[in-house]
Amino acid sequence: MNRNILIIALVAILGGGAAFFAMSGGGAKQVEVAPQAQAEAETETVAETSDAAVSEITEMTLGNPDAPVKVVEYASFTCSHCGAFHREGFKELKANYIDTGKVHFTYREVYFDRAALWASMVARCGGEEKFFGITDLIYKGQRDWMGGGDPVQMADGLRKIARVAGLSSDTIDACLEDQDKAQSLISWYQANVEADGIDSTPSFIIGQDRVAGNNYAKLREVIDAQLGN
Template identity: 55%
Template sequence: MIDRRKALILGGAAILGTGAYGLWNGNSTTSGLVDLGAARAQGTADIAEITLGREDAPVKVVEYASYTCPHCASFHNDTFKDFKREYIDTGKVHFTYREVFFDRYGLWAAMIARCVGPERYFGVADMLYQTQSEWARQGDPAAVAQSLKRIGAQAGLSPEEADACLEDAEKAQALVAWYEAKTAEDGVRSTPSFVIDGNLHSGNMSLAQIGALVDEAAG
């Protein structure tokens, strides 16, 4: 597990310049490994939390998900809109979405979503999950990158902005360090996972299932 995660932040041949395109490539070695401790100290504080809902809502829900996780796609495609309407929009839940990086494609997708800005983040997230079977299953990394850039373009990113986003090695390194710190803090080992008022629950859930947990937390 440690070695696989370290591979995310190794230098190596890139598809387009350097940065996220060059992360986690199959030919990487331990040379060029970024100092994770330094990344945590210097960069993780700059990683913005992605949130929805009233900050003073009575129940806090944190979702950990990967853009390449089929169960995460199922939750977002089948359940999330109803959950948002019934629990977030009504002020019952303050929701935080945290990306998990099991592979380079999930990292690239998260970077594109973040680069469009917080106001459009969840719109891009919807597109990523709805089309996951198309872009995430492509065997060629260059093809995946182009597919993600097209999704970014639908949200207003120019080709130049998308390239700059995916070439931002410093942000990529900080995101990986941030993800590792957050998942370790909450004991997350799989996706999707939900921390509901401090209690960890794992696995895809229906609206009835997650709603019951929120209602129980609200007392």
């Protein structure tokens, strides 16, 4: 899909516009985009601001920046396979490689649906200090806050998680209502997935290698090879 149309569509979703996504099995497919007239009216403005917006987004990382192996994970907060990895394999990755200084880890969000964008905005609401803690809570409670896919239930579930993480209701609402931040995140997401050719989650970029899926054993094999083990 055209980058600018995607931005318009997802921002329209946050504002209750005509665009929407159908969620299924932790993934999603687009079934309708914003009306063409609206898209044409807004495309020029979006194009002018998208590059600047991308540079404003903070990369969320863990570990030693000088570690010999760089791992970038692309994941969606609504992806069940991503949830499984973060509840299981990620703990081993962190203990065995990130905390030991062997891997510098970067987490990049993917927005295949509106709830994934909302969850990202909530996770980033507490800044870098709280990001991975809130991410952990979102994945641990994934089945509960996603429920049956009702937007109100999902938003309320994410607000509850953020409150557990110590954020105030006013802070949470301000984060979720920040349309400029939403647009910036979508621009950033689209630039990343286009650059790295990401079409599924979770996907990992390990140096020059790519690993798709939540198979920790395969991830470990590629990392060990790059470490010379």
